[in-house]
Amino acid sequence: MTETLSTKDGALKVYEIGYLLVSSVPTEKVADIATSLKDVLLKKPGKKAAEIISEETPELIELSYTMIKKIGTANQRFDRGYFGWIKFELSASEIEEVKKTFEMHPDMLRILLIITVKENTFLGKKAPESATVVATETLPIPGIVSPVIPASIEDMDKSIDEMVKEA
Amino acid sequence: MIKQCYFLQNNIRQIDYKDTEILKKFLNPHGRMISRKKSGVSAKSQRQLAVAVKRARFIGLLPYVAR
Numbered sequence: 001m002t003e004t005l006s007t008k009d010g011a012l013k014v015y016e017i018g019y020l021l022v023s024s025v026p027t028e029k030v031a032d033i034a035t036s037l038k039d040v041l042l043k044k045p046g047k048k049a050a051e052i053i054s055e056e057t058p059e060l061i062e063l064s065y066t067m068i069k070k071i072g073t074a075n076q077r078f079d080r081g082y083f084g085w086i087k088f089e090l091s092a093s094e095i096e097e098v099k100k101t102f103e104m105h106p107d108m109l110r111i112l113l114i115i116t117v118k119e120n121t122f123l124g125k126k127a128p129e130s131a132t133v134v135a136t137e138t139l140p141i142p143g144i145v146s147p148v149i150p151a152s153i154e155d156m157d158k159s160i161d162e163m164v165k166e167a
Numbered sequence: 168m169i170k171q172c173y174f175l176q177n178n179i180r181q182i183d184y185k186d187t188e189i190l191k192k193f194l195n196p197h198g199r200m201i202s203r204k205k206s207g208v209s210a211k212s213q214r215q216l217a218v219a220v221k222r223a224r225f226i227g228l229l230p231y232v233a234r
Contacts, residue, residue: 018185018226063227081227085185112184112226121181123189128177 010093014053017102018112021058021082022069025107030058030082033107040101041088050090050098053118058084069109081109087116172209174216182215184222187229194220198233 021033034057041050061083068075090098095113102111173192174182182189193201193208193216200220203213223229 020226061228064224064230065227067227083226083228110226112222114184114222117181119181121183122185123179123183124186128173128189 010091012089013092013095014087014089014116014118015095016085016087016114016116017098018083018085018114019058019102020063020067020109020111021084021107022076022109023060023078023080023082024076025082027060033105034058034084037102037105038086040098041086041090044094047094048091050088053087053089054120055086056084058082067109078109089118171207172212173206174212175209179212182212182219184219184226185228186219187223190216190220190223190229194229196234198230 019037021030025033038052038055041052043049059082060080063079063081067078067081069078070076099111099113102108102113173179179189184190193206195201200217203210206213208216220229224231
């Protein structure tokens with residue numbers, strides 16, 4: 001995820017930063033860390049602060065695979081982490097600085113910075129239940145004759161009787 | 168039988184990487200993406216879906232490989 005996110009001009013763009021904090025952080029400290037990370041966006045001395053659009057406080061989640069973070073000289077493995085995200089609007093010229101600040105945080109396991117839209121894209125529990133596949137009406141294909149349903153003996157007798165009467 | 172795009176049917180214009188329950192519908196038991204030939208997803212949505220799955224994998228919400 002090393003793509004260049006900023007452009008030459010300082011145009012405002014909507015970004016979303018998803019972050020994963022190490023699970024070794026005490027639960028009571030997580031809220032403080034989340035606030036300090038939010039302050040990175042809001043308190044920018046001499047520069048215009050970011051406008052927070054939406055956010056979610058970090059929650060402890062089971063990771064789908066083990067992640068490794070180098071702490072000191074040893075590699076530490078993490079199977080769980082606190083996942084949170086913030087959606088905000090900020091000048092494109094200032095985003096690299098924000099990204100670096102997040103990356104440098106000592107309790108940060110991983111971050112994901114993306115360009116997104118202002119509208120809410122996260123459905124969460126509102127997500128539609130199942131992938132419904134709708135079968136449309138089948139049209140008859142030329143050349144393929146539809147199978148003839150065999151008639152019952154009674155129906156056949158009736159039709160024979162009608163034919164005899166007509167004759 | 169004509170399959171229709173799940174995302175267009177449900178009016179989902181932007182696929183979010185955090186919607187893992189939706190993304191999981193389009194992964195096979197090994198954690199690989201299902202082809203659009205099988206899922207019936209439109210080409211545009213399949214491209215968005217691929218990006219969302221890769222993002223979710225990076226942040227640890229979805230596995231790269233399973234089983």
